[in-house]
Amino acid sequence: MRSNRRIRWAAIPVAVGLVIALAGCSQQQLQGWLPTTPGTTNHVDRVMGLWVTSWIVLLAVGLITWGLIIWAAVVYRRRKGQTGLPVQMRYNMPIEIFYTIVPLILVLGFFAFTAKDQSAIEKPFAQPDVTVHVYGKRWAWDFNYIDQANVKQSVYYQGIQAQEEDNGTGAINTSELPTLYLPVGKKVKIELSSRDVDHSFWIVDFLYKKDMLPGKTNYEYxxxxxxxxxQGKCAELCGEYHSLMLFQVKVVSPAKYQDYLDSLKDQGKVGLLGNEYSTNTNQPNNVAPADAAGTEK
Structure with a gap:
């Protein structure tokens, strides 16, 4: 009789797991509730695969752990008429080896798959089709569209922070948001710099985010x-109007992308907005100002 009870209690977590598995999943659930759709960029599916697989493994580990806890609590509970302490046991080597080796394998596995995907995502393009240097500034963005053939023919866009509507609702006027244009199907290299404090460049649907640090240039590919x-935003708390440091990304056809660059050129926005507009003077390797004689002040 006791054996049958143990089997029934052990079957509960298995049954729960089967019910969840057989319940079916929506597309949103299949992609782990991530805020994008498959195929948005060449990296999105890889990120979703790592995310969803990790959760499946962790849920399986959780079900086994919860099942063992419930089983031990039920099977070894104090029964009516029992007194004193149960038989004390220690140094169960098989169990100790199990709960040492299995977590180690899980951690090493997660590390290996994460390192593999990270290496693929961060691999530079040998010859990018498009290079854009993005400057983060409190609380907006500057975009330099770099002409690799002739840097002097590069064009730029200088953005302002998000503007709230006058109706008191806190809604944002999307028509005035800084907008980054990119051509579909082309290899894009993004150079990331900061004009003042730490920022973070995050295109939400691309599942790609990277810090922008004063004195350092980071890259995305x-x-x-x-x-x-x-939609894009700053993902690093950077001051009073951090919540208004928003931008948009328009992915368009290569022809429309070139039309946009031509429109910037027609507006006279030719050249680069460089570090001369940065406000942070406390950069690495700076030295004290020197007078005409070369003596530090």
Whole structure:
């Protein structure tokens, strides 16, 4: 009789797991509730695969752990009429080896798959089709579209922070948001710098985020694969109007992308907005100002 009870209690977590598995999953659940759709960039599916697989493994570990806890609590509970302490046991080597080796394998596995995907995502393009230098500044963005053949023919866009509507609702006027244009299907290299404090460049649907640090240039490499408008924001608390440091990304056809660059050139926005507009003077390797004689002040 006791054996049958143990089997029934042990079957409960297994049954719960089967019910969840057989319940079916929506597309949103299959992609782990991530805020994008498959194929948005060449990296999105890789990120979703790592995320969802990790959760499946962790849920399986959780079900086994919860099942063992419930089983031990039920099977070894104090029964009516029992007194004193149960038989004390220690140095169960098989169990101790199990709960040492299995977590180690899980950690090493997660590390290996994460390192593999990170290496693929961060691999530079040998010859990018498009290079854009993005400057983060309190609380907006500057975009330099670099002409690799002739840097002097590069064009730029100088943005302002998000403007709230006058109706008191706190809504944002999206028509005035800084907008980064990218051509679909092309290799894109993004150079990231800061003009003042720490920022973070985050295109939400691209599942790609990287810090922008004063005195350092970081890089992103990806291929946008779906035409559309995507939302971006600063993901590093950077001051009073951090919440208004928003931008948009428009992925368009190569022809429309070139038309946009031509429109910037027609507006006279030729050249680069460089470090001369940065406000942070406390950069690494700076030295004290020197007078005409070369003596530090």
């Amino acid at each position: 990806f291929i946008p694969e779906k035409v559309g408008t995507y």
